[in-house]
Amino acid sequence: MTRTREPESKSKTSSPSSSSTGMKLIVPLQGVVQGRGGILLGSLIPCALFYFFQLYLKKRRRSNDKHPSSNPPSPSSSFPELPRTPSRSNLSSRGSLTGVRLSRLATTISDDDSAYYVGLNRASRDPYHKLTNPDGIIQLGLSDNTLSLDLIGDWMRKWGSGGDDGLSINGIATYQAFDGVDELKLALSDFMHQVMGGSVHFDTSNMVLTAGATPAIEILSFCLADHGNAFLVPTPYYPGFDRDVKWRPGVDLIPVHCRSADNFNLSMTALEQAYSQARKRGVKVRGILVSNPSNPVGNMLTQDMLYNLIDFAEDKNIHLIVDEVFAGSTYGSEKFVSVAEILESDSEYIDNRRIHIIYGLSKDLALAGFRVGVIYSFNKNVLATARKLCRFSSISAPTQRLVTSMLSDKKFIQDYFETNRNRMRQVHHEFVDALSKIGIKCAKSSGGMFCWADMSGLIKPYSEKGELELWEKFMSIAKINITPGSACHCIEPGWFRICFTTMSLDEIPLVIERIRRVVEVCKFSS
């Protein structure tokens, strides 16, 4: 605000003196050159003078601007510097909370106001434990999966006792390829083939490995869009996208609202509308970002919808980013279709250079702590840039070695998937069933680690405010952390994401009992 106001007031106060100086030059000139020509000159010369004065002011302003643009002023600028203020006078200036000035990013980024992060933090400070902290907060706000941790543990023990076949120092202490070692890429390509039902092959040369899917999304954003550009994203969406796409890449997310009436499936009309509205506002849309299976709803994109999205991206000359981190965490009867599958089958007709896939092991192999993410892209230029940028987000070599061994054990991976899928299906079924018995319905879902539960009947008023009040009741009365729909930018109030993969079958009655308390309080007070 200050920035746009300052120059105007400057030029206003300066203009009288400037034109009166101009007058001294112009008036005699007009005396000499008589007639229409004189009047013309008398009009043109001040115009020219004023124009150059504006130019001068503009240049001067640029070199002294308190809030510089992304380009530093030209070093060749010949205009004098404003008198330098003593450094101490900066102490209380903007961006300097403590007297020591920080960047605008440091003073503006914040995840503290989102109920998603607030909930995670509160739950981590007072975590439930059956024996040591039975009144603690049960964490159902994080898509961790502990259902099949025992299998991973068994494998690790076996591997750890393997002696020299285990973790030796050769080829892990010194610098390694920052975008991932070839052995891990190969193992991941086989693994992803297996996860996607054997229907598509993944080429290791299209892979860049990163320290988790989070930096994979950030790096892709840096590659595809400039600061101030935007991606379209169907809502409700994963709360972390805001952090990954907006913070450092500075790319905006434009919501494309999906509705409960359509089980939160994306409508192409809404997508088209959001795109053209953004263009009308002058925003440059550079891509569509979708998660499939969807986080937080858990529904999946049909093959038809994937074709529609590809066509849309092609038509608008924008990118399509599909986050498939839950590809192997499905439990329904529907078959998951990777966008890679479509590209493989229709490779002649589709320009695959605008399609990019995000993958990782945090969900499908429940190894969130390992930080293994994948950018899978068909665009050589994106891959080249991502390979440079993953210097800042590379996976440590011991972990690469460990994960390579684990993924190469095909028998183990197959057993894990079978067992994990059965356990997820069972817990999901029991939990959704128990919720419905206390009057809470969930959206139809077939993947992901969460239920998307409709509690709109429990909120009052029917608004984000009501939703957050209900969320607060879950925290304080039920001692359960779940994610309110507003944190996922859901347009309809009253929906909540409840992760079910951090509770065992045995714990469902306890969780339901705690939820019931809130339901009763709400009924009682209405």
Add this chain to the structure above:
Amino acid sequence: MTRTREPESKSKTSSPSSSSTGMKLIVPLQGVVQGRGGILLGSLIPCALFYFFQLYLKKRRRSNDKHPSSNPPSPSSSFPELPRTPSRSNLSSRGSLTGVRLSRLATTISDDDSAYYVGLNRASRDPYHKLTNPDGIIQLGLSDNTLSLDLIGDWMRKWGSGGDDGLSINGIATYQAFDGVDELKLALSDFMHQVMGGSVHFDTSNMVLTAGATPAIEILSFCLADHGNAFLVPTPYYPGFDRDVKWRPGVDLIPVHCRSADNFNLSMTALEQAYSQARKRGVKVRGILVSNPSNPVGNMLTQDMLYNLIDFAEDKNIHLIVDEVFAGSTYGSEKFVSVAEILESDSEYIDNRRIHIIYGLSKDLALAGFRVGVIYSFNKNVLATARKLCRFSSISAPTQRLVTSMLSDKKFIQDYFETNRNRMRQVHHEFVDALSKIGIKCAKSSGGMFCWADMSGLIKPYSEKGELELWEKFMSIAKINITPGSACHCIEPGWFRICFTTMSLDEIPLVIERIRRVVEVCKFSS
């Protein structure tokens, strides 16, 4: 270039029509109001018209700018959008190498033109091996340390066979604290205490752990400076700084040239000069970035110089970032002084909130592949931001577990340091001695993994061109990759960084023999 030219030409072509439209209004007015008042009005009114026309053009230009600034155009802009071009017409536009548009970052960042990276890549494609590739390129361009890898290997074998005490899955599979687990911070604080000669204590609450020192520098840059701001950095400097500070944070590096006559020690006069010249150019300087021990020279900052730097930062109200990754890789008689030591002893007089330290295990423990870096800062706001940003650069949990175990083995660490220091000292001494026998002198150094060698006598012409020609001879004739001074922004041509910690004592004669070939070719041709 296009950007600044375009508006001018626009306003030039538009001004005649604008002032002639203006004339139609002004001329009758001047006819009515006679005398000096008429002339005044005849001058003022076109001025005002012209001013508003400029404003209109400026606004219109902003909303249609082909290269948007970091802020998207205001949605409330009331000026009509330019006719929308069909998306297909974007295919051959700037930033679209392949028809699919990428970000400016993706099309501009490049490390390919620096001899530092070119050399690393060429050496990695044809690596020397005594038996399998004796004519391959010897890699002396990377500060890896393989001198004491055997010790780490022994420790890992012992640890790996420890069964359940080794790597179990508990507390590593699920999400962990992204800024590092407490156990590792504690172990690192003890380790750093030991490395810095027991003279200073490190508080775990001042630590943020990252996947290597590289993202630590990048994250600090994001915290301390805005896009377009700058850091002062003494030359010659580590080639990676350009990548870490400039690429994504967009912070410029202003060289402060050091000279061979001072053994490349920093002069405060040069620093003051660089600062005031930058200010005169309108550049906002936000910090000083130094490495201590210096990479690539290997000299160290004295206690006095550290006080000078702290005073300078205080006086200018800017930050001081000290990269101490080679703190424990010293072999001379001089004692290394950490800036933390000064802050601890003079805590009452120094505003420590502007001092930040970079550390990591890639050098001092030779674990580059592990990606363990540390931001050590006294500024709570910086730490809070860094904790958020390290979400994109966190260390995987198995590695954290492994490193915690390693660092906690005090006896091992002490043995490692003693042995490694002796080996470094010996190889350094023999290598520098052998170099001097073939006429190549090195700068006086006491830390780091490299010699800073003066080969100015071998280059012709005495310029960067001559230096790069000599470097090419090293690659093609000697089959040795070293780093030319120009890649380190050294102002004097003919200096080269040669890493000596990737060769054993046995290999020195081979390396010297290869270097001698180049020396002889140069002498012969001169």
